[in-house]
Structures are given as structure tokens and as C-alpha cells.
Amino acid sequence: MLTRKQHELIRFIQVKLEETGISPSFEEMKEALDLKSKSGVHRLISALEERGFIRRLPNRARALEVLRQPDNVSQAAPRAATPANTNSVTPPLRAPAATPRPANDVIEIPLHGRIAAGMPIEALEGQSSLPVPAALLGPGEHFALEVSGDSMIDAGILDGDFALIRKTNTARDGEIVVALVHGEEATLKYLHREQGGVRLDPANAAYDPQHFGPGEVEVQGKLAGLLRRYH
Structure with missing residues (x-):
């Protein structure tokens, strides 16, 4: 069973991949989950990787692939940090689709x-x-x-x-x-x-x-x- 933060992170990664085809950066994940440091993101990613939910793609500086979703997918993904005084919101979650190939990596x-x-x-x-x-x-x-x-x-x-x-x-x-x-x-x-x-x-x-x-x-x-x- 995943923790709340692990659940939020995997849904956030999936939403970003579906929207842009690009894995979120560690800074984006830190802000979205309201964590104090990137080390917390590293720990969450390692835990999800050990449980077979995600994997890091080899030979790329920044690339994650979602292998499977948690059983409970009703919880909304965390909202990415946005500038003050904007009305931007995270779009509603969609059913998991084929993960696009990350386009920003080497x-x-x-x-x-x-x-x-x-x-x-x-x-x-x-x-x-x-x-x-x-x-x-x-x-x-x-x-x-x-x-x-x-x-x-x-x-x-x-x-x-x-x-x-x-x-x-x-x-x-x-x-x-x-x-x-x-x-x-x-x-x-x-x-x-x-x-x-x-x-x-x-x-x-x-x-x-x-x-x-x-x-x-x-x-x-x-x-x-x-x-x-x-x-």
C-alpha cells in the first residue's frame, strides 16, 4: 500500500507526462508535494521504483516512466505551483494512457x-x-x-x-x-x-x-x- 505522498507523486508524474510528454523536474515535484527538499523527492521515487510503480529510463538525465497505477486512483494529483493571482488549476485526471517518450532528455x-x-x-x-x-x-x-x-x-x-x-x-x-x-x-x-x-x-x-x-x-x-x- 502506498503512502499519501507516494500516491500523490505517481499521479502528478502521470498527469505531467500525459499533458506534455515530459517528466516533471525534481523542483516541480518538490513544489507540487509541498516538500522541504529534493531529498524527499528522491526517497519517494526510490520507494515507488522498488515497488514496481515507476522506473528511471537509462542514459537520460531526467526521465521517468509510470509502469502501473495504484488501485485507488480517485485522489487528485497535487497541483503544480503557479504564480500568485492566477486561476490556473490542474486539469482533471484522465484514465492512464500510453506514456509518451520523454522529449527533454538526452x-x-x-x-x-x-x-x-x-x-x-x-x-x-x-x-x-x-x-x-x-x-x-x-x-x-x-x-x-x-x-x-x-x-x-x-x-x-x-x-x-x-x-x-x-x-x-x-x-x-x-x-x-x-x-x-x-x-x-x-x-x-x-x-x-x-x-x-x-x-x-x-x-x-x-x-x-x-x-x-x-x-x-x-x-x-x-x-x-x-x-x-x-x-
Whole structure:
């Protein structure tokens, strides 16, 4: 059986997730439950986690997932702190819905060297990691590659960008893919199939399409997003 504060906290987390898709911060939880310190929030979260009501999502600085609700869900969630002289109130609780993926947190994904957006170069040359906002990634397993070259500039992909790739070995014609050529070199291009072979198209008129025969090209993943650093 949950304590009153544990019950209030799990309902507050659920309401915030349903409204915004974002886990409440420890400061928001402290204010909503009228606690004196964040250590009290930590204790409540640990207790709920031990009882299987919530879990902390790995590799993210701030992300909670509600696994199940208490049996008694009639009690209202605590009201979030609002500025004085406002009429803002917490909306009525709804039946638990599928918890949205927290959008404000960061995920560490593998960073596999550099990939050519021009002529193919060696791919997956070593491995580190890259912090990526969770909102940029959809379902599936992802990795990142640093772009080298300018053959995809008309698609908005520039030299030095980080291409966020969803792992897959299938793709539709016209999608931007990581194509492994002859099992050794990789490039980022538009994929087109023709006459039993494959054509890899650039997005820059200064470059020609590349043509390959059956079995010479293997799809390693599809472009899911881009990160760009401004210096």
C-alpha cells in the first residue's frame, strides 16, 4: 500500500507526462508535494521504483516512466505551483494512457567515425558516443556518423554535421541511407533500385550518381535526423 505522498507523486508524474510528454523536474515535484527538499523527492521515487510503480529510463538525465497505477486512483494529483493571482488549476485526471517518450532528455548513442557525403570512405572507424536529444530519435536502434564532404548539401546535409541513423537493412526508393559499398566503404546517399542494381544519388549537381551491380551495396541504416554544431 502506498503512502499519501507516494500516491500523490505517481499521479502528478502521470498527469505531467500525459499533458506534455515530459517528466516533471525534481523542483516541480518538490513544489507540487509541498516538500522541504529534493531529498524527499528522491526517497519517494526510490520507494515507488522498488515497488514496481515507476522506473528511471537509462542514459537520460531526467526521465521517468509510470509502469502501473495504484488501485485507488480517485485522489487528485497535487497541483503544480503557479504564480500568485492566477486561476490556473490542474486539469482533471484522465484514465492512464500510453506514456509518451520523454522529449527533454538526452540519450547517448554510438558515434561511428566519419561517413562520406562524396566519394565513399571507410565507415565505422572506431567508436565513441554522442549525446542526442531524445526528441530527435524515433523507435529503433540508432547510431551517429560525422559527415565528410558536400555531395548532400541540397538535402541540407553539410560537412561536419552528425547524421543520426536508424539501423535497418531495408529502405524504400528515394530514402537517404547509409550504403555499404563492396563491404568496405560507406556513403550517405539517396537510394534508387534499377535494372537489378542500385543507384546512389547525391544532392549536389557537381556530383554524378553512382551505379552498382547486384550484391555490391548493402543498406546499413536510414537517416533519422541531423545535429549541427555552430562555431
